[in-house]
Amino acid sequence: MYCVITVLLATACGGSGDGSAAVEPRAVGPAKGSVTWYAINFGPEGLPQKLIDAFEDKHPGITVEYQPAPNNTDTMRATLTTEISGGSSAIDIYNGDIVWPAQFGDASLAMPLDAHLPDDYWDRFPEERARTTEYNGEHLAAPLYSDAGFLYYRKDLLEKHDLPVPKTWEELAETAAKLQDAGDVRYGYVGQWANYEGLTVNWTEMSAAAGGRTVSADGERPAIDSDTNARVLGFMRDMIKDGVAPSATTSFQEPQSLQTFLEGDAAFHRNWAHGLGESDNPEVSHVVGKVGMSPLPSFEGTDGPGPSASGGWNMMVNPHSDALGASLAFLEWMTGPDAQRILAENGVIPALDEVLNDRGLQQDNPALAAAADVPVVSRPSDTPRYPQVSHGVYTNLNGALAGSVTPREALGAASDEIRRALNGRAL
Incomplete structure (x- = not known):
């Protein structure tokens, strides 16, 4: 009853x-x-x-x-x-x-x-x-459904070249470049790096995979401007500079990045759980039966798979x-x-x-x-000012990925904006 x-x-x-x-x-x-x-x-x-x-x-x-x-x-x-x-x-x-x-x-x-x-x-x-x-x-609120981010990969291409599923982001970049050099795919990796909430999600996962944080554990101060995070953001920028990720990925949200993968243009792709069903849907996918799914990678020097954002x-x-x-x-x-x-x-x-x-x-x-x-891993959403915190993350990081500022400059600016938000002074 x-x-x-x-x-x-x-x-x-x-x-x-x-x-x-x-x-x-x-x-x-x-x-x-x-x-x-x-x-x-x-x-x-x-x-x-x-x-x-x-x-x-x-x-x-x-x-x-x-x-x-x-x-x-x-x-x-x-x-x-x-x-x-x-x-x-x-x-x-x-x-x-x-x-x-x-x-x-x-x-x-x-x-x-x-x-x-x-x-x-x-x-x-x-x-x-x-x-x-x-x-x-x-x-x-009451939980209705959950979701998790996964790494989708072209299992047919990995098998063709006798390559393992990458366990680290560094290995993914190297494997992607090999598949690109072989002419199998146009792009190595596509994610959600546009100037919106999805970049905060992608960032939360990649930062945590290296041991980084965006906000301190007590939620009271920014923690984004760290050496660990500078390494991660520099790696993301290098993926674009090296051609592993397309420059257009700085405008990709979930639909655009998934479509690129479904058309067979990318070797690796990060998306939510629905990506598996879409990959095997012949009405929308050119890679039916060719896609595998695994946890997200970690970074070298860390243990276990990388985490998914809640x-x-x-x-x-x-x-x-x-x-x-x-x-x-x-x-x-x-x-x-x-x-x-x-x-x-x-x-x-x-x-x-x-x-x-x-x-x-x-x-x-x-x-x-x-x-x-x-x-x-959870995004730092325990504060009512989370929209301002997230805005400070994705706007500044997107600028670094696009090459308009350096990774360290972006992290410093993000830290300032997060601090203002946590102190209740963000616009």
């Missing part, structure tokens, strides 16, 4: 929060009526509606309208900020990026959930995945919603086993522990097993 359905029992479902957006458990209303769900389209075409149909079949008193959001997360965040801060109830529940809880919690744009869900609700998720939904001791999306509730009871029922079902299994069967990495580790599902989708084992 859902705690949100039996409203009179809702006070037993968890402790109440102190946030200004808190809604008393008894005030959520009945789990019936219409809900508007605002989300970026995810998974294969039609997956959101498939989930809605399955939910409505189990909850005939609730109807859900899916409202597609812009694919650019910054645009989506701006839209939600404007709508919800203005008191609008047009959107009841929405998908939120994994890095949003602190920002949205600080601005009262998401309803704290602990008072409205069972006490053991968070036990269904991996500990770190549940932790990323917290701000000031409150869960501001990825994925949550579900968050508009505190101004007129259908809180129905929204909470939808949220709990979407993060439960039925919906999570539908996600997994459609190539999306579920957030629910029991589904993520289902052996049968892992056999059908190797990305599930890989995601369950890959080491993870």
